[in-house]
Amino acid sequence: MRRLVNKKENQRFLSIRILPNSNKANILTQNIIFIILNLVFLSILVIFLFSKMGNAAVLEEKYAKQIALILDSAEPGMIISLNMRDAIKIANKENQDLDNIISIYDNVIKVQLKEKGGYSYSFFNDIDFSIYLNTSSEPIKEYIIFVEDYN
């Protein structure tokens, strides 16, 4: 009965048959190939996930909106320290000048981590402020926002 079931399964399933061999070394090889294939497959999946999570476009949007929200709630006299380690890491990889990651025109903030692209978002708080890269800490990971006064 068991043999019959196996025979049926063999016919039904499209399968890779590793030649039957009583040799112990062969069984070991089969297992190793199987495990390696699985590991390769899972590694590709994990690499894909991490590449999506640390994607420059996603970070540009995240930081542009985060800075816009911070500036919307900011008041004159505030000094805001912003940790942008992930963004700086990508900008370094893309040979992007760290001083140009964040740019401001009118009341629009733009974050650009690659030579092409960038993400801009507007804020409604009419304040005068300046953003500097904090080079005193090592490794460089933060920007300082000085909120000056209302325009």
Added chain:
Amino acid sequence: MILKNKKGDKIISVYWFVILFIVAGAIVYMVISFYGEPYDIREAEAYALTNKAARCLSDAGYLEEEALSVAFKENFVEKCGFNFETEDIYNWRERGQYYIEIDFYDFSTNQGISTIKTGNEALKTDCGLKGEGFPVCLERSFYILDREKNQYQIDILSIVRKTEKNVQ
């Protein structure tokens, strides 16, 4: 799937990989749909807008002396430090993306005293409609006294549109 027959030979089924591909496909789909979706910060923006307007109307816990004057009403945007200009994309400059309406009521009689309106008033018509493509509307009200101890209720309606950059 490793099937073992009686003789002990192993069959590595392609179906094992088919299952793996289905699971991986599902994960990839979820990740793409999660990270492909923009961050929706309009509600946070509407809260910030309301808070800023409320802070502007109060002075040390009392109603700002000028708040009910015509001059204040006319220069509300400048006096409270708002700038409703947006980036020049999706025709946003022509159609304002913000709207704020402040209604002052006498707390004891509940009669309207004054109203301040600024921004794109057309956005108000979309408030109350369900769906992601509509602007985010936030209504808040608070009670305040002026220096002569008169009581007021102030209702603030804040609307932020910016749909294209916050909803897919």
